[in-house]
Amino acid sequence: MSLYEISSKKIIVPQNLAKIPVRAEYDLIVAGGGVAGISAAIAAGREGVKTLLIERNGFLGGTATAAAMAIFGAPYSHAHGIYREICDRLIEAGGGSLAKTCVVFDPEVFKWVVLEMLNEAGVTVMPYTVVVDAILDENQTVRGLVICNKQGQEAILSKVTIDCTGDADVAYYSGAQYQKGREKDEKMRPLTLIFRIGNVDFEKLKAYTDKHPEKFSNQPDKNLFDLENNAIRLFGFFEELEKARSKGEITGDIHYLRFEGGNVKAKTLFLNTTRVYHKDGTNAEHLFQSDVEARKQIDELLAFLRKYVPGCEDCVLLDTANNLGVRETRRIIGEFIFDEEHVASKTLFSDRIAINYQYGLVGAPMHSPDGGEGSMKDSRERGGVKAFLHGYSLPYRILIPKGINSLLVAGRCLSVTHLGDHWTRPMPTCMITGQAAGVAAALAIKTSLQPRDLKISDLQEALRSQKINLGEFK
Ligand SMILES: Cc1cc2nc3c(=O)[nH]c(=O)nc-3n(C[C@H](O)[C@H](O)[C@H](O)COP(=O)(O)OP(=O)(O)OC[C@H]3O[C@@H](n4cnc5c(N)ncnc54)[C@H](O)[C@@H]3O)c2cc1C
Structure with a gap:
């Protein structure tokens, strides 16, 4: 027990508490065990790097399980990489149904299936643990994370860290630039308790x-x-x-x-x-x-x-659901900002990490922060405009926070605009960007390069060998 110096303005932490014990050292830490974090950890584990996945809940899945959101919003016909494998494993376990436009799954089956896959990939899973800080050195390099669980605060060191917290917690603790919500007023999409x-x-x-x-x-x-x-x-x-x-x-x-x-x-x-x-x-x-x-x-x-x-x-x-479903919070400012315009123009990025497919409508905002979703004024949900399957490419640069080293981001908190996130926040895309981050992190660790300095052709070759579609649009 330590005595704090207490005033109404600040608490002075005693010396012995300021020393945080180092619990372990990993090649890679993935913070957040939602669909993005699970895929990142599996991908990296398969590349042979010593990987730790940290999750605040007692089970994995994030929105897919804790928020009970039981639909992967992209068709299996165009599924690839770990997304496709998870679908196959769910179906095999009796917890997945294929439809023309999406895959419906049982969140309870999902929890077990992904634990098996992580285990097979040799990943260490640390649930019931919250990431509370990032450990940065004087070069703005993330050297590990401070975690907190029933054992108190401890540090875990890493060569590379991937932020898959949905809310970009690690990037935020690292002092990375970010934006929240809609550009003009920072309003965010609604929350939902399923x-x-x-x-x-x-x-x-x-x-x-x-x-x-x-x-x-x-x-x-x-x-x-x-x-x-x-x-x-x-x-x-x-x-x-x-x-x-x-x-x-x-x-x-x-x-x-x-x-x-x-x-x-x-x-x-x-x-x-x-x-x-x-x-x-x-x-x-x-x-x-x-x-x-x-x-x-x-x-x-x-x-x-x-x-x-x-x-x-x-x-x-x-x-x-155990947790409220949170659609939008912080998005990092990365080396590039992806926008809906890149979907409309079918931009084929030279540093692409995947060609992705998603049902949707360009120019028809979804889950507007202004409210009135599904009302007469919402032509999107009232069916006035027709959704169809769009193919688009995703650039590697949206995974890299500007100015911070040894950190990658995947899933909901990527470097995208408010409208761009319609094309990156669905679970299949989060799994794809998670997998890409895991492969990139492994490559950076093996070559002792910063993630931003990787040779793109090497990364793409490694992604292809993990069955990611990088080719032309279908
Ligand atoms: C209500 C709702 C409906 C949706 N509907 C669909 C749909 O029909 N189809 C579809 O494909 N997508 C849908 N989406 C979008 C999609 O589900 C999410 O964008 C996606 O699941 C996000 O995945 P993620 O892994 O990036 O983040 P999350 O699912 O948010 O996972 C982040 C994980 O990190 C953990 N975490 C967070 N902070 C910390 C911390 N500091 N320390 C430790 N752990 C931490 C969380 O507990 C969580 O497990 C929906 C989203 C919502 C909210």
Whole structure:
């Protein structure tokens, strides 16, 4: 025990506490065990570097499991690399269903499948541990991380670190430049607490959806109700929501239902429907306020489901996700900033780390921070404009934070614009950028080069041998 010097302005840390014990040394630390971090760690482990994956939760998956977001938003037909392998392993384990536009999976199966894959790649996993600081030397080189768990604060040293925290925590602790939210006003996309209902009468709901196609989105990626295949992604009940809103039965900014994943045999459905606006997912107070607001919305939505949705009359609330789903917070400023414009122009970057495919609409913002998603003014969700499959290339430079050495970033917090993130934040792309970061980190470690100094042709060769598609657009 140590005595602190305490004043209302600052706490002076006693000398013996200022010495943080070094617990271990790794070639590579991956911070954050979401889909990006898992892929980065597997990729690096397979390249033979000693890799540690640190995760604050007691299980892996991040948004895919902790936020219960059970859909990979890109088609298997165009899947490659570790993304494709994870799909195959999920299907083999009975926890994955292929649809034309996406892959629906069981988050519980995902948790186990990825642990097996990490184990096979020789990665050490350290769950229940939060990264609280980055260790930088005088050359702005990240030399390791300070972690905190039940054993207190410890340091872990590394040659390279990959930030896959979603919120760019490591880059932020390193003093890297970043931006938050929309460029003009820093507003961020809404937060969502996904919830799961049970005792759904699927036959009745299916009969209704077949009889009333006008009540549901006409977009190929949002109108999927394949009960035999256990593949569900259905957006609709727009009019019913407006009716309930006019009666004061729904008080939140909610204008449609989104059924996304579930288990037909177990009569369960996940709903990605709550929306909490004007909050910052890196602010603990905001997170708690969002949680409270989302729970109020769920209470109202349960009454709505029982009253207005055929087949859900007797539904019960099974659970809510462990963590709020956070769509947008910090994005690093990297050596290059990727934008939606690069998707529209099909820019074929010479330093590309992948050719990627994603359903979407250029020029039609999604999950606007202004609210009103799914309302009459939202032509995207109301089906006025048609989504289709876009192919685009991703440059290596968006993984490299400006001015910081020995650090790479992957997943949601890449160097992209607010609109560009529509094309990088879906889970399949996060897995691809994670894998690319893992391979790049391994190459940098083996050649003793800074990640930004790697020879691009060497990196691309290593990525090709890990089955990443780098060729021309399909
Ligand atoms: C509600 C919602 C719906 C979505 N719908 C879809 C969809 O239908 N299809 C699709 O493909 N994508 C969807 N997305 C987007 C996609 O799920 C995410 O962008 C993606 O999963 C992000 O992956 P990630 O690995 O970059 O980050 P995360 O999933 O956020 O993972 C980050 C991990 O790091 C851990 N972590 C964070 N900070 C620390 C720290 N300081 N120390 C230790 N660990 C830390 C977290 O616990 C987490 O496990 C959705 C997102 C949300 C929020």
